[in-house]
Amino acid sequence: MTSILPLELRGLGYSAGGRRLLSGVTVPLRAGMRTIVLGPNGAGKSLLLRLCHGLIQPTEGGLRWSGGLDEAALRRRQAMVFQRPVLLRRSALGNIRYVLSLRGVARRLRQGMAEEALDRFGLGELARRPARVLSGGERQRLALARAWAVRPEVLFLDEPTSALDPAATLAVEIAVHDFHANGTKIVMTTHDLGQARRLADEVLFLSRGRLVEHGPAAEFFQAPATAQARAFLAGELMC
Amino acid sequence: MFDLAAAFSSAIALIAGLDAELFAIVRLSLGVSLAAVAIAAVIGLPLGAFLALARFPGREVVLVALNALMGLPPVVVGLAVYVLLSRAGPLGSFGLLFTPGAMVVAQAVLVTPIIAALGRQAVADLWEEYGEQLRSLGAPRRRVIGTLLWDGRHSLITVLLAGFGRAAAEVGAVMIVGGNIKGLTRTMTTAISLETSKGDLAMALGLGMILLAVVAAVNGAAFAAGAWARRVSG
Amino acid sequence: MTLRLILLLCALLASPAGATDRFIVLASTTSTEQSGLFGHILPMFELDTGIAVRVVAVGTGQALKIGMQGDADALLVHDRVGEDRFIADGHGADRRDVMHNDFVLIGPAADPAKVAGLTDAAEALRRIAAAKAPFASRGDDSGTHRSELRLWKAAGVDPKAAEGGWYRELGSGMGSTLNTAAGLDAYALADRATWASFRNRQSLALLVQGDKAMTNPYGGILVSRARNPEDARLWHDWLTGPRGKAAIAGFRIDGEQVFFP
Numbered sequence: 001m002t003s004i005l006p007l008e009l010r011g012l013g014y015s016a017g018g019r020r021l022l023s024g025v026t027v028p029l030r031a032g033m034r035t036i037v038l039g040p041n042g043a044g045k046s047l048l049l050r051l052c053h054g055l056i057q058p059t060e061g062g063l064r065w066s067g068g069l070d071e072a073a074l075r076r077r078q079a080m081v082f083q084r085p086v087l088l089r090r091s092a093l094g095n096i097r098y099v100l101s102l103r104g105v106a107r108r109l110r111q112g113m114a115e116e117a118l119d120r121f122g123l124g125e126l127a128r129r130p131a132r133v134l135s136g137g138e139r140q141r142l143a144l145a146r147a148w149a150v151r152p153e154v155l156f157l158d159e160p161t162s163a164l165d166p167a168a169t170l171a172v173e174i175a176v177h178d179f180h181a182n183g184t185k186i187v188m189t190t191h192d193l194g195q196a197r198r199l200a201d202e203v204l205f206l207s208r209g210r211l212v213e214h215g216p217a218a219e220f221f222q223a224p225a226t227a228q229a230r231a232f233l234a235g236e237l238m239c
Numbered sequence: 240m241f242d243l244a245a246a247f248s249s250a251i252a253l254i255a256g257l258d259a260e261l262f263a264i265v266r267l268s269l270g271v272s273l274a275a276v277a278i279a280a281v282i283g284l285p286l287g288a289f290l291a292l293a294r295f296p297g298r299e300v301v302l303v304a305l306n307a308l309m310g311l312p313p314v315v316v317g318l319a320v321y322v323l324l325s326r327a328g329p330l331g332s333f334g335l336l337f338t339p340g341a342m343v344v345a346q347a348v349l350v351t352p353i354i355a356a357l358g359r360q361a362v363a364d365l366w367e368e369y370g371e372q373l374r375s376l377g378a379p380r381r382r383v384i385g386t387l388l389w390d391g392r393h394s395l396i397t398v399l400l401a402g403f404g405r406a407a408a409e410v411g412a413v414m415i416v417g418g419n420i421k422g423l424t425r426t427m428t429t430a431i432s433l434e435t436s437k438g439d440l441a442m443a444l445g446l447g448m449i450l451l452a453v454v455a456a457v458n459g460a461a462f463a464a465g466a467w468a469r470r471v472s473g
Numbered sequence: 474m475t476l477r478l479i480l481l482l483c484a485l486l487a488s489p490a491g492a493t494d495r496f497i498v499l500a501s502t503t504s505t506e507q508s509g510l511f512g513h514i515l516p517m518f519e520l521d522t523g524i525a526v527r528v529v530a531v532g533t534g535q536a537l538k539i540g541m542q543g544d545a546d547a548l549l550v551h552d553r554v555g556e557d558r559f560i561a562d563g564h565g566a567d568r569r570d571v572m573h574n575d576f577v578l579i580g581p582a583a584d585p586a587k588v589a590g591l592t593d594a595a596e597a598l599r600r601i602a603a604a605k606a607p608f609a610s611r612g613d614d615s616g617t618h619r620s621e622l623r624l625w626k627a628a629g630v631d632p633k634a635a636e637g638g639w640y641r642e643l644g645s646g647m648g649s650t651l652n653t654a655a656g657l658d659a660y661a662l663a664d665r666a667t668w669a670s671f672r673n674r675q676s677l678a679l680l681v682q683g684d685k686a687m688t689n690p691y692g693g694i695l696v697s698r699a700r701n702p703e704d705a706r707l708w709h710d711w712l713t714g715p716r717g718k719a720a721i722a723g724f725r726i727d728g729e730q731v732f733f734p
Contacts, residue, residue: 055371055375082372086369325544326542326544327698337498337529418498436503436649437648437671440672440673
């Protein structure tokens with residue numbers, strides 16, 4: 001199976017209502033590395049993820065996946081975990097079986113795969129519970145299990161822990177680590193600098209809709225090249 | 240002179256007497272209206288969901304028209320269905336006129352726009368919440384419609400109840416296409432209309448109270464079922 | 474295709490128990506239905522012949538239209554002029570006199586036009602017009618309404634041209650018109666059967682009766698496009714035969730005979 005990576009962003013931008021929310025982002029996203037997107041509120045981090053995932057169409061520039069697959073096939077190779085996951089009004093198990101059926105997995109295989117995914121994220125006991133009555137941490141784990149079940153080549157995570165307590169946050173970080181260890185490309189936004197330090201292999205730093213810095217995580221955190229990044233890391237308010 | 244107490248005692252006497260005719264009338268009213276709502280749901284819910292999701296030229300016109308159709312006068316629907324089902328009409332060969340089947344058809348026509356329009360709104364609201372996630376999961380249009388209808392079931396039950404209320408309460412359409420035939424097509428509402436024109440206002444109001452109780456019972460049952468489902472499936 | 478399926482489904486779903494039994498559809502007037510006459514005679518007919526009669530009770534004008542469309546097998550109506558035209562136009566055949574009763578003039582017991590006890594309908598209407606007392610007209614082109622207009626004509630009064638708003642055209646059935654008359658303390662022309670079975674009289678009373686011009690003959694007609702002409706003819710023969718006549722004559726409202734075969 002040919003890889004869809006790297007993903008090449010070329011002059012990627014998006015405007016709405018006469019405002020340029022993102023512009024001129026040119027960067028390759030390569031396999032293997034965990035890419036963490038950082039930046040102050042309103043920098044365009046979530047927008048960048050949505051453009052990459054194909055939820056929004058760019059208004060300038062473009063992006064190109066490798067492998068020459070069509071849109072539907074590309075979508076099947078990706079998954080996204082949102083800040084507040086939308087879970088369907090059915091059991092935890094049912095949520096995972098649903099996405100497996102969307103991926104064309106044979107009915108008789110779905111049950112086993114879904115149970116395996118739930119067990120992996122410590123949700124085996126809750127399989128029959130209605131997904132919508134789970135706690136915030138459990139819900140996010142279920143969203144991760146749902147992504148796990150489809151074995152994505154790329155996983156986008158948009159502020160997955162911003163609404164969670166420390167224990168649940170740790171569970172998500174372990175999950176991200178597991179995905180990575182299994183060869184899934186991670187592209188994640190966070191505003192938690194500690195988390196970024198723990199997880200990042202490379203950093204994209206956005207400010208005011210522009211890609212300001214791009215480089216290995218160690219370099220970025222030790223010696224940021226720009227004043228904006230330095231100020232951000234120092235915790236200054238930016239506007 | 241006539242007063243509410245007399246109406247109330249009429250209603251009590253009818254119920255207490257376990258009147259077989261009353262029982263048959265209540266059963267027919269319920270059967271016809273529920274069947275009409277079932278048909279309207281099968282047509283209206285997918286239509287409403289489609290309109291909530293689809294973007295095509297002239298969509299606004301369709302939506303305005305659909306909302307306007309919610310105000311269809313029952314008499315007009317009755318007349319149109321009468322003309323269609325009359326033996327001289329295009330669908331006359333089915334022999335449905337002046338049968339409960341004709342009443343089901345007329346009420347289904349009356350209720351479908353209500354269920355489609357209100358259902359569209361409910362599905363559109365849900366799409367606001369689900370849209371990104373379902374697109375991220377790669378759900379095709381048909382699956383999206385099914386998923387939204389299923390996940391919106393709690394609010395859609397209310398939509399169906401609104402349709403049922405409209406069907407159970409209307410008299411104009413069933414009067415024309417059913418003919419208010421005693422023992423065959425006499426419903427609660429046509430019976431009320433008949434008693435009113437006989438000047439037996441106490442009986443008419445008594446029947447009205449029973450109709451209200453029946454509709455309330457259906458709503459109560461739906462509410463209880465919904466509460467149970469919510470507890471089980473969240 | 475889908476439509477046909479749905480219709481078939483409705484037909485199945487809605488078939489009442491014993492729908493295969495023989496039945497005819499009779500389009501008739503509200504007065505015969507509301508008075509309870511059918512409730513009295515139809516069980517006898519069904520017992521004699523095994524044929525159920527499904528009565529669609531509407532105004533005479535609408536009953537004739539239903540017959541024209543072939544949606545009824547037989548008619549029982551009361552508008553001689555309309556009936557004759559129906560036959561002449563080929564919509565029906567074999568019109569027979571079935572029974573008659575009479576119209577009565579109803580009005581408030583206080584009787585502002587002083588018509589109580591008169592036996593001359595024309596004189597009574599003239600007095601109502603002169604007093605500009607409220608009059609509730611059916612105004613629905615029914616048999617009763619057409620008779621009322623003939624009575625006005627005989628009285629030499631054109632109520633629609635009259636001033637003062639005392640003449641109200643309601644466009645309603647007999648019962649609704651009486652309900653309105655009760656509320657307005659208005660005079661109204663009613664058939665005796667509906668009046669006899671009417672419950673919401675309030676201060677209304679029967680004031681004028683007995684004028685020859687107020688007879689109300691009911692005619693039975695076989696519909697040309699009937700779905701079930703054989704059974705309709707059985708009904709027709711029964712109704713105008715000795716069994717039917719006896720059944721009609723035996724019907725009473727509060728001890729009063731209101732239909733005369």
